[in-house]
Amino acid sequence: VWPARARSTTRATPAMQEVGGDNDCCNDCDLASTAQRKPATCCGLAVFLVSILLFALSWDTLEPTEFGLVANSITGRVDLDPKNVYEGGRHFIWLAHHFLVFPKNRVTIEFSDANGGGFFQRPPLSLRTGSNHDDDGSAGDTESGGQPLDISVSFQYNLIKERIPDFYQKFGMAYEDSFARYAQDALFTVATSKTPREFWEDRGGVERQMHAAVNHSIRQNGFANVAQLQLLRVGFLAQYEETITNIQLQEQLKVTKMYQLEVTRVLKQTDILESETTATIMRIDAEAAKEATVIRATANAAAMQYEQATKAMWYARLKSHMSWDNANLLQYVKMKSLNAQPASTMVVGVSPVGS
Template sequence: MGIMDFRVHEFYELKGETRCGICCCSCTWFVLFILFVCSFQQVDRLNAGLLRNGLTGEVNLESSYDPGRYLVGFWNEFLQFPTTLNTIEFADEAVEAGVQKLGKLRSRDKDGKQIWLDVSVQYKIKKEQLPDIYRDMTKLYEDVYISELRGALQRITNDFTIDEAWRDYASVQIRMHNICKEVLAPRYADCWGLQLWGIRLQAEYENQLVRTQVRKQAEQTAVARQVQTEYRQKTEVLLAEYVANVTVIEQKGQADRQRIERDAVSTARSALVTAQGDVYKLVRDLVMINATDSQAEQVMTGSQLAQYQRILMLKGKASSNFEFMH
């Protein structure tokens, strides 16, 4: 008979030692179950983890763990590191959640003018080198990145004058991005992006710089307008030449057309006259006139040929008006 076959009153009638043994066994199994469940630890999504002994505090630096659940024992836990893009922002504006507020980057340019820069940096740690990150910087790696970046960016601003950032902003940003890569690469991170989105000077220098830039832009605008005027004048001269050439070509073409037409008409008329002459000559030679029976056949005279021609012309007309004179 098993335990489940006991009735309640029978269970209570058991001896105290038996009841105590059953309770201890149940509690032991319950504790073991809880410990087994607690032995599973999780590395969250978009993170990588290092295993740490919760009793001794020792961190296993032999390998890192990807997101997932692992049976590592209830006495162990994971130190988690984000593997997504992280932001470091040197600015006074409000920052997004999880980003430290550091304030503007303060430095001096090549001429010694004091400047304040708004800079945003995006970086990503190399999860395969997570043990090295913890060995060198523990969980304070971002503070190390901030310190190193602040010093490197302050030094690079000493290499150019502030007006260069106005005139050649893209080049300045590329140089700062390259410095960011050089700083983070030995510290097991990739500098994914850098944006220089704000530059401030002391008021007197900034006003002077604005006036200088406005004057330079006005000069560049005047030069551009002058160049545009010169090109426009050259274009108008070329256009006038083209128009004149077109007029000459058109006039020559019309003259050639009229000459060709006149030559064609003259040639046609000449050919017509020649053909008519040949026809009349043929008729005069072939058509014989018998004056009387006693006379021999004679060739047509000129007057007879002209009369013959008039008769042919009248024959070719469908209707004609005649005036008959007696």
């Protein structure tokens, strides 16, 4: 009841009607400006979001084991400036651009019949060696043109950063077949310059020459360095392999016989030294025995002389004291000698039987 009564008692004056009309005009202006600002705000927000999206799409990444050249995704143009070769990381390359990726790490190419490995692989190479030579160095079997052989080789290369634009201009993105062809030509050249014997007598030297030749060829033609090369296997024909085995067995037998001869010579030298030592010992023993005999004989003679001199002195004193002549002294010596003999073996005063 009260609100109705209040409304009935309120009267609108002319001044109040004028103020109310002004407020209605302001409200209409605010609504109009708000309606105009909403599209502008939406457009600004949309432009901001699109800018963020485009900015995010202007970046690309490379792995730590990769090089990259920037290519335009629309026109296909590639930046071939050597200073603009990118390495691993996140890079701002502008919108509608992407990286052409090249390996930064060492990459393996192998010529073998092994299964798997995760690298570029070709079958073993069928080559031919140079002609054989005689032991004196003169040309031997020159008409045969050497021996056919199959070799398995593996090598690792890495691209040169500054030459990647040249590399891309020459090969594009398909280059491993060309690298394999360069390596095959270099290996063929080295193989034809070697005799068959060198492949088992100086295999390390052959491997080093192959490495140098392949590195030179790929560096000149492919703008890359060959860091390592491994000569995995060398295979001749079965008949020639058997001949090689027999030759090696004979050479090993020769070496064994030489060692046996050396052992025999050392043993005989030991016997000679032992005999010489034994002879020296016997000579020393003989000289020592001689000297000992001489010393003992000299001592015995000196003792005998001293004993006889002593006896002569005392016999002379006895003879003088007893006033004996020589006959009495000789009788005394005789009786003394008889008394010194054992009683069971001495006979005195009995004539011999038959006398």
